[in-house]
Amino acid sequence: MSDISVNIAGLKMKNPVMTASGTFGYGLEFADLVNLEDIGGIIVKGTTLNPREGNDYPRMAETPYGMLNCVGLQNKGVDYFCKNIYPQIKDIKTNMIVNVSGSCPEDYAECAAKINDLENIPAIELNISCPNVRQGGMAFGVTTDGASQVVRAVREAYKKTLIVKLSPNVTSISDIARSVEDAGADAVSLINTLMGMSIDIERRKPRLSIKTGGLSGPAIRPVAVRCVYQVSKAVNIPIIGLGGIMTAEDAIEFFMAGANAIEIGTGNFIDPAISVKVAEGINSWLDAHGCKSLNEIVGVID
Amino acid sequence: MKQCKDLKVVAVEYPSDGYVLLKLTDDMPFTDIRGGQFVEIKVEGSPKTFLRRPISVNYVDLEKNELHLLIQLVGDGTRALSELKVGDSLNVLFPLGNGFTQGTAGEKVLLVGGGVGIAPLLEYGRQLVEAKAVPVFLLGGRSSKNLIMLDQYKSIGEVYVTTEDGSMGNKGFVTDSDVLKESSAVKFDRISVCGPKPMMVAVAKFAKQRGIKCEVSLENMMACGLGACLCCVEKTVRGNVCVCKEGPVFDVNDLNW
Incomplete structure (x- = not known):
């Protein structure tokens, strides 16, 4: 057995596999199908200060080795989360992490402050990269000034582990990563979805209600590996890699590119137990390759 | 309780042009399924098919412990399903959704x-x-x-x-x-x-x-089937709700039709 426990800026995880926001509900939806406590961390659905209805249907289109979505941050707001959902998830014995989104720095900070008070939420993931709402954060995530403005505001309000999720829809993801590190982020996670579009040629209409959406799944994996590699050369804070991971071997690629942990998103839709299978697979791979700990392979690509 | 497991194909029938009827079995009895619930099938051998395919439960033969799925062939995924052979296994996530209202005697x-x-x-x-x-x-x-x-x-x-x-x-x-x-x-x-x-x-x-x-019973396009991805929503008097979890069966008075 190799040592696959990780410590992401104070966030201790039994294994480096987390489930990505928006793909695993609040964990409870998967409780019949996988032992939640065997997952390193569960990042719950994007939460905003006020309730959001999200975008109109259709919100999803299948694409080659992936899918587009334009859900648009549908959620019942942070107060509902604290009152009704938190009590149901607080005793799950793994890291329950909340993904926080907003439309202005003040909203982000207020939402984060409310979650700061929840004892059993050890970290938040700040979504400054949602492509599906006009003011859904991506406006912040695509400029270094915007990104650091939001992160600074949240850093004041939030005292535990602060992970910032980065968008790949930028000219230089390294520049954005450096700016959020300077603004006080404890770790970065990347990548969020890539902006995409699909058209139903018979109907001459876009497949998604708001025309464009975020592309996820194995189709984006090489882009994600490249982003992780570039960011790992730019910052000193831990990196959580995600983008189309379906197997342990996919995860190993991210570690070698410089990720300290990974998230699985769209893969949860194909196999609800994929996160635990990937964690076991990472262990086996390390054993088979004579590695005593995960650290031996993190960032081995120079 | 929901399960995700490989079921064994015991029959592949073609009741009419453009349809396939799959009969599946398992070591465990199919007792927990309500009429109107559905399953999500992982389709192998179809490179264009990435997501699972939601298919309604057509019939549960309790005596033979068979789960029957009647599938209309509409695209690459369903075509791949029609090429299954007896003895193949099929990864199925089930049972999903709420199902139709349970019956009461005499109605x-x-x-x-x-x-x-x-x-x-x-x-x-x-x-x-x-x-x-x-x-x-x-x-x-x-x-x-x-x-x-x-x-x-x-x-x-x-x-x-x-x-x-x-x-x-x-x-x-x-x-x-x-x-x-x-x-x-x-x-x-x-x-x-x-x-x-x-x-x-x-x-x-x-x-x-x-x-x-x-x-x-609605059939909005869906991904996860579990109420996690929020892709299959329908507008209701309670706002946007997941067809896969709170449906697929809705009282028409709850819908904005």
């Missing part, structure tokens, strides 16, 4: 199906009979070719048929059926519908006019 329920939407009504009808309720089927199709496995429906309850080309039963849509006429001798307590949206909207309108309780 008469009209089950209206259109096209491949007739599929889940067979199992629902069987469960209604089990609950000592009385199912009456009203099944519509483009032509007699789309009205498949009628003998099975007839073994469970009375069957009325409409076809758009008049090749069987009343000519026209299900709403043109004699059984829905004011003068019809057949009376029922409520209606359950599964089929194309325009058909369901028409039946819902009819039910509202007559003051009959009516539920419909």
